[in-house]
Structures are given as C-alpha cells and as structure tokens.
Amino acid sequence: MEATGQQSSKSTSTIDASMRPTESLVRMTLLRFWRDKAAVVAMVVLIVFALLAATAPWLSENVTHHEPNLLDLSKRFQLPSKVHWLGTDDVGRDVLTRLLYGARISLGIGLLAAMVAISFGGFVGAVSGYFGGFLDDLINAVINTLLSVPTIFMLILLAAFVRPTPAMIAVIIGSIGWMGVARLVRGGVLAVKARDYILAAQVVGADNRRIILQHILPNVSSTIIVVLYIDIAGAILSESSLSFLGLGVQPPDPSWGSMLQNSLSYLFRAPYLIFPPGLAIFFTVLCLYILGDGLRDALDPRLKE
Amino acid sequence: MTQFVVRRLVQSIPVLFLITLFSFILMYSSPGNFINPLEYPGEMGQEEMEMLLHNLGLDRPWYVQYGDWMWKLIHLDLGRSFKFRQPVKDMIAARLPATLELTVTSLLLALVFGILIGVLSAIYRGTIFDGISRVFAVAGHAVPIFWLGLILIWIFSVTLRWLPTGGIKSTGTEAWDLWDRFKHLILPATILSFGRVANFSRYVRGELLEVIRQDYIRTARAKGLMERVVLMRHALRNALIPLVTVLGMNLRWLFGGAVLTETIFAWPGMGRLIVNGAFQRDYPVLMGTTLFSAVLVIVGNLVADIAYAWVDPRIRLE
C-alpha cells in the first residue's frame, strides 16, 4: 500500500506525541469518542447493566422480593405478572431475579475470561514480537499447535478436567482465546518495532524491559483496549455456547447462558422464557461491540476528520 | 517465494507432530473414556469389557497407541472409529461436503453483505445510515446462534411452513433437486454468515476510509472524477486485496466451525462429528479430525502470510 510511505512521515510527529501522552491527546480522544453517539449510548447501557449486576442481592431483597434459586414446583411457567415481573421458569423460580444474578455470573465470566486472554496473550505476543528470532518461532509453533486443535474438542476435554465453577469456566474460555490476542499484539509490536525511534532507543542502550514498557506497550494499547471489549463479548457468547453443550455454569446457579439453554427446551410451550436471557446477551454483546468500535475510532490517530 | 513456501512446509512437519502429540495427550489425560458408557452397570460384564478394551487397543499405554496411530498415518490410514467401526477417512469424506456447502455459502453471503455494508458505510460515513448499518452488522454477531436459529425455525418452519426444520435435503428427493437444497440451506447459511458480516463490513469500511485519505485519491478527485467512481475503481480494489488474508485465516473455520448450527439444523457435517467424538471420547475420530484441521490451519496461515507479503512490501518474507 503506497499510503504507508507517506504515513510514516506523518506518523513520526504523531508518535512523538504519543511517546509522552499529553493531556491534550487524551482530551482529543475523549472528544472524538463523545461525538460517536452510538458508542456513548452503548457505554451508558453497559454501565447500567453492570450496576444492576453488582446490586443484584440488594435488588432481589428490596425490589423484586424473590430469591434466585428458591424453587416451587406448584408455581411453574407463570406468565409475567405483578408478582413475577418476567414470570417464573420451569421449576417456579422468578425469572427477573435470576436474570439479575445471572448478570453477575455472565458479566463476571466475560470480564475474567477477557482478562485472562489479554494478560497472557498480550504478554506472550509482546515478547514474541519484540525479541523475535528463535523465541518468536517457538512461541509461534506453540500458538499454531493450539490453534490447530478444533476449539470444540479442546473445550469439551478441558471442561472434563475441572470443576465447572464460573471462575474455571472463565479460565477455560480465556485459554481458548489468548492465542488470537497474542497474534494481534505480536503484529502490532512488529509494526512499532520497525519505527526509527525504537532503533534509536536501542542504540542509545535503553534496556529491553524499559523499551517494551515505555514505548511499545502504549502503542499497542489501543489495539488491546479494543480487543478487550470484543473479547468480553466473545466470552459471554462462549459461555452461552458452553451451556448449550451442557458444560456451562452448574445448577442451581443462574447464568444467562444456562437460562437460555434451559428455556429453549420449552420453546413451544413457554416462549416468553427465551427472551430475557437472549435479549440480555444480545444487548450486552451489541453494546460491547459498538463501544469497542467507538474506542478504536477515537484512539486511532490516523482517522483525522 | 518458492523457497519460502518450501521452507514453511518443511517447518510445518514438526508442528504437525507436536499438534498430534498434544491432542493425544490431552485425550488420554482427560477423565472419561469410550468404554464408560458401555460399562454402565447391568450392560456389560467384566469379560466383555476387557475384550472390548483389547479390540480397541485401549489396554496399551498411550505412547504405544500413539506410535500405532502414527504408523497407520504414514500408510495414510486414519484408523477406525470406536463407535462406528468405520474408517475415519471415509467418515470425514462423507461429512466434509455437507459442511463445505454450509460454510462456503455462508462465507459468500457474508462477503457480499459485508462488502456492501462496508462500502455504503464508508461512503455515507458519519450519517445515520452509517450508524444503523454498523449496528445492524454487529447485531447479527451479537446474538447467540442457537437462540436465533431456533427462533427462526419456529417462525419460518413451524409457524409459516415455508422452510423445513432441518437436514440437508428432504428424504425421498434427489440430491440435485436444487430448490429443495436451497430451502434447506438458506436458513442455516444466513445465520452462520451473520458472525462474519460484522467483521467483514468493519474491515472493509476501515480499509476504505484509510484508502480514501491517500494522496493519489486526492489527485484523482482533483482531476474532477466523481467520488463514487473514484472509490469504486481505485479504493475498492486496493482495499479488497487484504481480504484475501482474512479468508486464509478463516480456513479452519470453514471446515469445522459450524458446530452449533449443524446441531440445531440437523446438518450432517464435520462439526457434529467432532463434538460427538469429543463427548464419546472416540479417539480415532478426534485424532483424524484434528489432523485435518491442523493441516488446514497450516495451509491457511501460509496463504495468509503470502497474501500479506504480496500486499505490503514492507513485510519481507524471511
């Protein structure tokens, strides 16, 4: 792409600026972000969801007046009513309360899985990209190995090893996802590494760790931030897929994925049950994607209007 | 270039070896094995169990079994499935076309819609259309696929009776009855394409927007050409080339990534073969499909890297 040649001359000045993030840059980013209305709305929605999840116990006591796991076989399949705002499920539990508690687990898993994938993947990718050579080849071989094994196969077998608490589920999902992050970060690091000022720093004798931390990581940080949101979204979807396969969160604890999977068995009989968890997942993932997009557009120094 | 390709292929062999070894160890260290469901009390006696274990070769240490599998592999034999007693090669060959039909169609659909949405968003960037189309593209990806699948089956099959509930064709119809095949294919392929439309459209939009800013485009505009023509002729062509790399990376998905869709729509494909194999601990099937998948990843990476290099001269193929 011929554009690249021209770009480097422009980008040097931008990079100088980003070497020492200034207040004005941060403010510019925020302004750009603010202009993307969709992203702002998405962020607000996500914050609301997170708050609802965090206050679920309080809400269940004072607002919905139900417990999430208390079952009552005589109250099954009740349609939404004043007592049960979203109705009851197949064993008589209140759907809304379960949805709130499920938010804690699903959002929690999403966050944790993404953290696992990004911290591990980011580290490996950075090391691999920066040091290159044999280490890079070795790590690439490992990553290729893991990426070659069909995901489903790994998921099912890994899940058999551990006791499927939400934390372990998050770790499993993260351990399937870190490879992609590593690849991305490695690519980003490779691109940054080629820039002159890095060579300059190396000539000057700055030690590697300092270079990575101070120069390289900040430049790939925008990649990482965007990937974070996409990873969280992906993890939430993976959680629901795991539940579909029967490997998800254990009963009686609710998660959006397990609620969804359970409700699909009663599709023709109690269709109202499939919407709360399905829509919850849908809107959360949607907002995460839009937010991620918005952030990427805002952070990308090249997209100047 | 040829040197590069050859070197990469040679480098792949130890990687393949590593992959098969890793998979084998993973399978053998996981709890549960093929025999367990058959040991279900009352079903099998001790004698039968031991004989079965022996027939399947499961009473040998894992490295012996691995060696045996590798030996067979060199003779291009992938062994026989524990459950079905059929050659794994044949089982994969039987199911591959079905999966390909589904995934290739959905990939094509995703490309068409992705490019369309991407181009339109880029042209009308900043407007409501841009926002809506971006949301629309992402929405399809945000929905759990089995949820959407069942809802659509409910609407289109059970309620409206327009489309069948699943399968690759109706029983009793011939395989070349295209209308019947189309009716069976349209729903799963469309749902499957949603996941990719989001990525493709964002990718195309991003690339297009970047290309727009380049000088030669400015020059072309200065010459007075209409913006649309400018985009179509120069920008689009350049922006689309990197898409090839994306396709390369998707290769593995093409062959085994449609598990959930295949389950919901009773599609007789590879994805289900892998899932069932994993749940039943049918090692020959798992090893065969893993090997297949691994080869695809290697080829896919190779294609992607070559495409990258072709497109971006900065990256030299070392």
Next chain:
Amino acid sequence: MKRLGLLISLITIVSLLAACATPTPEIVEKVVTQVVKETVVQKEVVKETVIIEGTPQVVEKEVTKVVEVEKVVTPTPSAAGGEIIFGVTSDFATTIPTLSRDSTSASAQYLMYDGLFRIDPVELVPIPWLVTDWEVSDDQLTYTFNLRDDVRFHDGEPLTAEDAKFSIEALIDPYNSSVLLGRLNVITGVEVLDTYTFQVVLEQPYAPLITFLANTGAQILPKHLLEGEDLLATDFLNNPVGTGPFKFKEWAGGDHMTLVANEDYFLGRPRLDSVVFRIVPDSASLVAALKTGEVDISGIGARDIPQVQGDPHLQVIEMPSDCFYTIGANLSQERFQDKRVRQAIMYSLPREQMVAELLEGHGYVTDSYILRHSWAYNPDTQPVYRQNLEKAKELLAEAGWVDTDGDGVVEKDGEPFKFSLLSYTSITPGYNETIQQSLKDIGIQMDIQLLDWPTFLNKAFVEKEYDSFTVNMCVPLDPHNPTVWGCGTNAFFFCSEEFDEMGMKAVATTDREERKKYYFEMQNFLAEEQVRFLLYSGTTIRVVNTRVVVGQGSPRNYTLASFTLWPHEWYLVQR
C-alpha cells in the same frame, strides 16, 4: 389408563385366538384401533366458599376447563405403500445386531433382521419366530430347535440352521464383546443336525435362555456373507443383509438411513414401501420436525409432552419405562451407613409432586426396586415413603444430626452434613435442584456437580469417587440383576449377604410362584434399608403422527420400532 387396558385386552384376546390356531405367527388381521386424544372445552358451574369481609359466603362461579378426551377410532387403511419417517437424536452405531449396544441401532436392526424368537409386545413373553417348535432334554441342558423352511435373506439365499449356529457362536465369541455375552455364555456349543434343525447345549440349566434369544441382539446373521469376516471391521456394515421385513437401501452417515420393503418377507410383503430414520440431534428441533410432519415417529421426554399435546396430527403413546430415577449414596461413608439417615433423606423428597410436575404426571412413585409391569412386582412393598419433613428431621436427630449452631445445617460431632451430588448433563431439568431444596429443608446441604456422560460414568462407576450420584437406572425385565445389587459388583458399596442369598435362591428354581416369594421379601428388604434411593419411574413416550398406524406402545419398548403391530403390518391412513 383403563381404556388402554381394555384395548390391550382386546388385542390380546384376538391375537391369542389367532396364536392358538397355529404355533407359528401368520399375518393376523388384528383389529387395530387407535386412541386419539381430542381437546374439548367444558364449562361447569362450580360452587365455592369465599370469605368476603370476614364472613364466608357461597358463591357460584363458572369455570371453563379444557379437557382431553380419549376417543377410540378405527382408521381406514389406505392402499398399500408409503413411507414412515422416524426421528432419532443420534447416529447408528452399527447395523450388525451382535455388536449393537444402543437403542437407535437396535431400532433399525429390528426392521432388517429376524430372531429365533421375539418378545410379544403385548404379553411380554418370547414367542417362536424363526423357530417353529423346540424340545428341551430332561436334564434341561440340551435344546433342539426346528426352523422355518421358507425364510430367505435379502439376497435370495435361504436361511438355514448353519446361519443360526453362526449367529449364536458370534454372540458367545468374546472377541465380539456382545452385550449378550454375559447372559448367554452358559452355552457351550451349537450343533447343526440337519438343514433346518440345530441343537444348543448348556453347561447348566438356564431359565432365561429363550428370553435372551428373543433379544434384538440375537437376531440371525447370514453366514454366507460373514463367515471368516472380522465383525468389527467388515464392509457388511455398510451393506447389511438380513431376513427382516425391510431391506437396507442407503445410509448417509450422520443424516439418515433408508430401508425399503422386502418383497419376499416370510410373513408377507410389508404394507409400507419404505422406512426412513432421520437424525435430528437437538431435541427442540426434533419437536419442531414432529410438528411440521417432517418426522412421523419419535421418542420424546416427558417435559416435551405439553409441546405436542395440542397438535391434532400428533398422538402421544406412553409405555411403562424400564427405568427408575435413583440416587446412589456412597455407602462406604460413615454418615450414609446409618439406615435412619437414608430413610430421612427419602422422607424429605416430594416424590409425588416431582412426578406431577417434572414428569407432567407421566410416571409413578414406587418403593420397590422391581418394575411395576414385571411379574415379580410387589405392590405392597413396605415401608412406604410419603414426604414427611417432620419425620425426616426426627430420624436425623435420632441418628445424632442436630443443628446446634442455628445456621440451617445439621451437624454431628462438629461435622456439618454437607455432601455433593454427581449428576450428568442430560438429566431431567429440575430434578437435582428439587432434591437440593428438599434436603435443605431438613438441614442437609447438598451441592450439585454436573459432568458430561462419559466423565460422569467414569467418576461414579469406575473410580467410584463420589458422595452421591443420581442416575436414571434401567433394568432388564427379568428381576435377576446381580450386577446392580450384588455384593462387590455394585457401584455404591452395598453388601448384604442376606440379600444375595435370597437372589440366588430365587433363580435356582423355575417355579414362578416360588421365585415371587423371594422377590417380594427382597423388595421389602431394600425398601426398609434404602441402600439406593428409588424415587420414581417415568414412562417411555413416543409421539406418532396420526397418518401412521403402528398399533399401541409396548412395555417392551427398547427400540423405537417396538409397537403392538409388527413392522410388516404398519400402514398409512387415508385421510
């Protein structure tokens, strides 16, 4: 249920009459009727006592009920022909009966092959099928069988005693590890006496021999095609040849299997042209396919019944199930060794409600370990466990478990009563949670651990590392079941010599009344001891499209094809 019983009696009488006429089965025009469920709206005026402002008053209310009424209908047969489509959730493991271990495979084999005997779907006893008559020697060690002479394989070759010998030997060959190996290895040898006569020699008298020869796994294989072949690696798998009413046509792996009518079937050409098995892995998709008519017959779970009930094209057939829902506790753990603790657990469970709700009423609570439709069932098994939380708490307290610190969980010697329940992912939803809730109400904390099926089986039955597990336990019809209850062979560390002794005595005699006495005692014994918590038994449910006539369900319902009409008698209705 009563009407069903009348129906079965009617069919039984007719078929008995027919059976008495000749010792071998013929094409019997059974009077087949179908029970069709219709929904009818009934309005009733009901008097209710309502408290209005403190005073009770009698008020009349009109109540609208939607009631299901069973109508008995005799459908008019159509001209011969047509196709029936079965829906199954998993692919066929094998087309060879000897190797068969799952019901899906057995369903297809039931249509492609014949056995020496077959279990009568109504009477539940083995009747001669390929065999015309037989003799047993005085010492009960030698059986001489005579075969029919008019049976041919699908490739035209006649069925002879050589094929019978080959098939039986394949069953007892340890290499094939047939499911019937353990049950038929009393056979020491098979001798061919002439073209249609052969002898089976046993090493000891064995009452269930004929019953097991009637099993679908014992159906006859063609020797001329399989002699010398390794059954585990033969191409015959992809081109099976039997003598049954339907011939193999094609098998698209993972998708469907097609069988077509055998024109030369020894009982006459089947009325149908073809039978197809379609594989639909997801249960919601399967229900959808039933509703659209893409699948005619399928098995479903109790919870799916409300989803198909309203549909006028679908008929729900229920049959007694061979399975119990059970919980097995690890009896090597001290806390479970006290009988009172086990009884307390049983008393805490709302079993009637579970059947009414989780099984939608399709099942029955039982305290006996023997199936209700078995001849050995003791209807007065004592003690009976109705849910009684107070009694449960009392028993726990007696055993030393009391809640001393008020945290809701009982303790003994400082140890709180907490244990984990191992279960698997495809169990009835709500089952584990209900148990958990009930135990919580008496102060026991149980948490649930779900595993996938192979891992579950491995942990529960192989490694035996568990506190407790739940499982849907299916038992054979014959009450002799040492693997499940016998000392040393069972999976939950139960050992009672007394019980084993009674079991041995029961099987040493062929006098049914005497055997019954022993089994009645054994049922009371286990009910008292509660070594394995038997909650209830469900029903096996089939959904049949009303355009298809296959008769009624049979308690011998191991395969999807087990109905009161033989497969060659199935037909489509002209509507």
